[in-house]
Amino acid sequence: MDGRLLNLRYKRRTAALATFLAISVLMFGGALLYNLVQLRQAWGEYSYETSQRADALTRIHRAAGYGGFIHNFKNYVLRQDPAYLKRLTIDTSEFHSALNTYRLLTVNTEEQAALNAIHKTFDAYLNAVQLAEAGVLEQLTPNVLDKRVLVSDTEAIEALAVLESAHERYNHEINQQMQAEFDFLINMLLIGLLAVPLIGFWAHRHMGLLERLAETMLARNEMQKMLARSEEEADEALRRSETYKHLAYRCALTQIPNRQAFNEAAEKALVSARDQREKLAVLYVDVDDFKGINDRFGHKTGDQVLTEIAGRLDRVLRGDDLVARIGGDEFAILIFGRDALKAKDQLATRIMDALRKPFDNIELGLKVSCSVGGAIAPDQGEDVDALLKAADTRMYVVKKSGKDGAMIG
Incomplete structure (x- = not known):
């Protein structure tokens, strides 16, 4: 080619x-x-x-x-x-x-x-x-x-x-x-x-x-x-x-559980207590004359008092118990377990002793007292609202009797 x-x-x-x-x-x-x-x-x-x-x-x-x-x-x-x-x-x-x-x-x-x-x-x-x-x-x-x-x-x-x-x-x-x-x-x-x-x-x-x-x-x-x-x-x-x-479940000021957390914990504890046929106690703690503290020393001091009270209450509780801030100057304590009835009176005594200690670390000469009321489930109530109401009623009896005391159901 x-x-x-x-x-x-x-x-x-x-x-x-x-x-x-x-x-x-x-x-x-x-x-x-x-x-x-x-x-x-x-x-x-x-x-x-x-x-x-x-x-x-x-x-x-x-x-x-x-x-x-x-x-x-x-x-x-x-x-x-x-x-x-x-x-x-x-x-x-x-x-x-x-x-x-x-x-x-x-x-x-x-x-x-x-x-x-x-x-x-x-x-x-x-x-x-x-x-x-x-x-x-x-x-x-x-x-x-x-x-x-x-x-x-x-x-x-x-x-x-x-x-x-x-x-x-x-x-x-x-x-x-x-x-x-x-x-x-x-x-x-x-x-x-x-x-x-x-x-x-x-x-x-x-x-x-x-x-x-x-x-x-x-x-x-x-x-x-x-x-x-x-x-x-x-x-x-x-x-x-x-x-x-x-x-959402903590008090922003005191850093302890709030009312929502208390209500949910109490409802679960009531169900457990009914199933186990046990009793539980609710304590209602109210600061005496808190408005007077705010008026005399100011809101900042009032906030410090609430934070101090929350800390003292938390420290005296047993491991399974719960303290919550449920109002401006109001706290609620949930006591449950097999020995709840035995523990409530001892716990009330420890609470009063802790709250009666001086508050000089906040303001020299500052005196603070609290009134405590208590209720037992199911004797005084079968739900959270009924127990808080019963404890609140006893707390007001303490206030009318001179304050700075406890009345447990």
């Missing part, structure tokens, strides 16, 4: 192969670039969504949680200072703004129900604010007013936990989806790199695609960092949820 013909055929085959390789590489590069653009777009949407969720949850916690609306509401009830009403107005506006922001996000039925539960509890608090204002005009004492406007937080606390769990679950699912898509993209890239010896002819003429592939490799570390930050945010949201659960 003529040499010129062979040379022409060789050139044609080379051109055909080069064309085939060029078209193949262009198709591969186009598919890779398309997937990269889609992944970046999906990541941007996810980043915006999770940022809005985290921000809305934080604002709801801050506006309605302890330190926000509820904290200022409690202070208004106990201190009856009009300044707290202005703070409540600001907290209300911030709460509604945060709640509306969350509603605009993509939420499921469970989250929608949780938002409705939080809104319902907040509305109950708004009604309580009106009752509190009326009570202040009637010149009700803080203790009486506190009982009148009592609102249960349980449903809202559980709803907040649902939102935190949904946020964490959303982050986890999206992270898995992003990781799967990114792994697919990297696998495509590796397949392309294995074909480098075959596309060398094409590469030096079309560097743009390879530059984009290199950018993809560099972007991998950045995306992994973003995924790690997202997981850290989810972990922080979970820790914050646990913290708010803890705060």
Whole structure:
């Protein structure tokens, strides 16, 4: 065969192969670039969504949680200072703004129900604010007013936990989806790199695609960092949820359990006592003339007195017993177990001894006394309210008899 013909055929085959390789590489590069653009777009949407969720949850916690609306509401009830009403107005506006922001996000039925539960509890608090204002005009004492406007937080606390769990679950699912898509993209890239010896002819003429592939490799570390930050945010949201659960059952001032925690613990103890055919005791402790302490020494000293009393009560209790602050200057003690009846009288003596010790560490010459009433279940009551009422009645008998004493049922 003529040499010129062979040379022409060789050139044609080379051109055909080069064309085939060029078209193949262009198709591969186009598919890779398309997937990269889609992944970046999906990541941007996810980043915006999770940022809005985290921000809305934080604002709801801050506006309605302890330190926000509820904290200022409690202070208004106990201190009856009009300044707290202005703070409540600001907290209300911030709460509604945060709640509306969350509603605009993509939420499921469970989250929608949780938002409705939080809104319902907040509305109950708004009604309580009106009752509190009326009570202040009637010149009700803080203790009486506190009982009148009592609102249960349980449903809202559980709803907040649902939102935190949904946020964490959303982050986890999206992270898995992003990781799967990114792994697919990297696998495509590796397949392309294995074909480098075959596309060398094409590469030096079309560097743009390879530059984009290199950018993809560099972007991998950045995306992994973003995924790690997202997981850290989810972990922080979970820790914050646990913290708010803890705060919801603690008195912010004295750091001992509050009325909600006492009621739930007492209900469980009553069920256990009925099943075991045992008895339990409830003690009601009220600080004598606490208003006089506030008027003479100031609210700061009054707060220190309440904190000191809470600490003394907690230290004299047995390991299984519980002390809680259930009102402005009122504490309740739950005594249960097999020897509850034997322990109640000894415990009452230890309580009175502890409370009669000087309070000179707070204010030199400060004298503080308490009146204690007690009730036995099921003799004086079969539920928490009945027991507290019976113990409260005995406590007032002590007050009328000269205060600074105890009367246990």
